[in-house]
Amino acid sequence: MSEKTFEKGVSAPPKKLDGSGLRIAIVHTRWNYTLVGKLYDCVYETLTKKYGVLAENIVTDTVSGSYELPMAAKQLIDLSKAQATATASDLLGSPALQSKTLGTKNTGPFDAVICIGIVIKGGTAHFEYICDAVTHGIMRVQLDTGVPVMFGVLTCYNDEQAIARSSTEEGFHHAEEWAAGAVEQALRKNRVL
Ligand SMILES: Nc1c(NC[C@H](O)[C@H](O)[C@H](O)CO)[nH]c(=O)[nH]c1=O
Numbered sequence: 001m002s003e004k005t006f007e008k009g010v011s012a013p014p015k016k017l018d019g020s021g022l023r024i025a026i027v028h029t030r031w032n033y034t035l036v037g038k039l040y041d042c043v044y045e046t047l048t049k050k051y052g053v054l055a056e057n058i059v060t061d062t063v064s065g066s067y068e069l070p071m072a073a074k075q076l077i078d079l080s081k082a083q084a085t086a087t088a089s090d091l092l093g094s095p096a097l098q099s100k101t102l103g104t105k106n107t108g109p110f111d112a113v114i115c116i117g118i119v120i121k122g123g124t125a126h127f128e129y130i131c132d133a134v135t136h137g138i139m140r141v142q143l144d145t146g147v148p149v150m151f152g153v154l155t156c157y158n159d160e161q162a163i164a165r166s167s168t169e170e171g172f173h174h175a176e177e178w179a180a181g182a183v184e185q186a187l188r189k190n191r192v193l
């Protein structure tokens with residue numbers, strides 16, 4: 001590998017960010033799960049240990065494949081907003097919307113969502129269509145809802161690229177950047193930055 005002459009692949013580390021007041025959802029695929037699991041673990045560890053996000057304020061959900069990520073993100077955001085406004089006498093306050101559905105005692109709306117998946121090209125154009133749909137879908141969800149949604153989807157031409165980018169083989173971990181970006185964008189949304 002050539003000597004690195006610039007910080008390729010990672011954004012400059014943001015100033016100290018305090019994530020202790022944030023509620024964050026992570027939705028990851030079950031496709032390519034061995035590697036997706038490594039990405040998830042890195043995101044979770046970075047959120048909690050580096051940025052102080054409380055474990056009880058992190059909701060984890062899973063979907064089959066990356067194509068399902070945008071809809072899952074939208075559903076989580078809408079559910080959390082309904083949960084935040086639900087009252088005891090409100091139908092939306094039904095047990096189905098209580099913490100057991102969204103997994104935390106905190107019932108505020110999500111401050112950010114992190115989507116995690118790995119799409120690996122096969123022998124047809126399927127790869128291109130999925131990557132395009134997921135990219136535009138995730139961007140649309142965050143712009144439509146006003147809730148930051150991080151694009152934690154690796155779009156790889158082969159297994160080797162997926163393996164390298166699901167580890168620190170390149171000297172950095174993409175997943176750390178996704179966690180940092182979620183905290184930074186959430187604080188920006190809440191005008192705390
Ligand atoms: N080939 C990959 C997929 N394909 C499945 C789609 O994402 C989707 O679940 C299916 O088309 C049904 O809607 N998903 C990945 O996440 N990664 C792949 O490599």
Ligand SMILES: CC(=O)[C@@H](O)COP(=O)(O)O
Nearest residue numbers: 120121122123124126127
């Ligand atoms: C990106 C994918 O869905 C991939 O697994 C599909 O493989 P193929 O293009 O060979 O059908």
